[in-house]
Amino acid sequence: MTQILIIGGSDAGISAALRAREVDETCQITMVMADAYPNYSICGLPYYLSGEVKDWHALAHRTRDEITSQRITLLTDHEATRLDLTERIVDVRDRAGSIQRVAYDQLVIATGAMPRRPAIDGVDQEGVFFLHSMESSFAFQRFLTTQRPRRVAIVGGGYIGLETAEALTHRGLRVTLLQRGASVLSTVDPTLGASIRATLERHRVTVLPEMPVSAIERHGKRFQVRRGANTIADVDAVLVATGVEPNTTLGRVAGLPLGARGAIVVDERMATVNPGVYAAGDCVVTLHRLLQEPTYLPLGTTAHKQGRVAGENAVGGDLRFAGSVGTQVVRVFETVIARTGLLEREALAAGYAPLTIEITTWDHKAYYPGAQEMVIRLTADRETTRVLGAQMLGAVSGGIAKRIDVVAAGLYAGMTAGELNDLDLSYTPPLGSPWDPLQTAAQAWLHERDAGSSSSLTSPAQLPQ
């Protein structure tokens, strides 16, 4: 009977285990995980902190019983400490410190990522928090409920920083967001970043751009966040959200090659160079479908898919991960921002001839109550007209997430701007327009391309609908 050992019990690890079981009724599956929270939705942590999700148990995608009922042996609070890829044995240490040696035929490494610890003096002290795991959220929650801070500084204006800024504001705290670069959410173009900043400021979040933090100093119960000699925030707690890095110590020490951003190198089958060893999720490189090269794109969506591929292949399958196009959506208060594919500068760097247009239009027929403006930036290649990417910003009711998904599907299929315009998309006045905003953008793009413009078009006026 094949022994499958999976290290990690979050999105990638669980997906691997469940798929292995689906495909192979007979194999033995053991999952070891360093924490006690198998298959919890880490993505839901901001909503637990905000109080919108009252009970953290609700964040479980599946209960422990649902997992073990699939005949998956779960070893929680068991940390893998060493891989012996020659003997096919993994050393696993429990909380009491005892080590057991677990043999495997096929191994799936799904150890995820760790929060990046920036070079800031004082980052490792009590009262400075990270948000990456159930345990880290409990620590922060405990602090919030027992110490009752009033002001919190968040270091980092990426999506986790933004979601947490909203969560803490929702809870009644005053938030200062410190951002190293000029614009929040640097994964989208600065004009859209500026809109997100305006949303944050409408909700009394203080946004301080171009503010690299050098030190966090404790004074009694307060923290002074400093940039050089200047105090830039005087707060009761600090949350650091400056991104993640792949958690690859095990693989690296065992000699597995590392690629983009230090993530484990895998092929489309999620196989490492070592026979019988697969890896998936935030600890591995991800094939970018448009760039056709490995990148590092740590997202839950990707981790689930890669885990499924690894799980199927670990029991003898031949599934391929089709690649990511970098689709992402974030809600910040009443605003939703999403992107897929490449920004213009990324497309240029990849050798495309990109043209980007921007339109502002209504998310549904303007005569029907509740219509809100939405902004679409569409990038396509001037020569082939192939769509390369899109960014969208609009209201929560504006269908932003699903509209970006249409473009993501188009990117997957290699669609041109003309084909995007040809799609048979749904319409009813409360939800859309006969020409969906996406198609309006495609038409604007084609018009601009035919006009031979070399610069991006901004069209603040409503286009005919």
Ligand SMILES: Cc1cc2nc3c(=O)[nH]c(=O)nc-3n(C[C@H](O)[C@H](O)[C@H](O)COP(=O)(O)OP(=O)(O)OC[C@H]3O[C@@H](n4cnc5c(N)ncnc54)[C@H](O)[C@@H]3O)c2cc1C
């Ligand atoms: C606050 C927050 C919000 C997010 N929101 C979104 C979102 O909206 N959309 C989205 O797509 N993504 C989101 N993400 C990202 C998403 O959560 C991750 O991409 C996803 O959890 C990665 O899954 P994973 O299984 O690869 O790794 P992880 O979730 O990092 O899990 C790693 C697992 O490995 C275990 N482990 C690690 N080392 C060892 C070891 N040595 N021995 C045994 N076990 C070990 C851990 O205990 C854990 O079970 C968010 C992340 C955070 C932190």
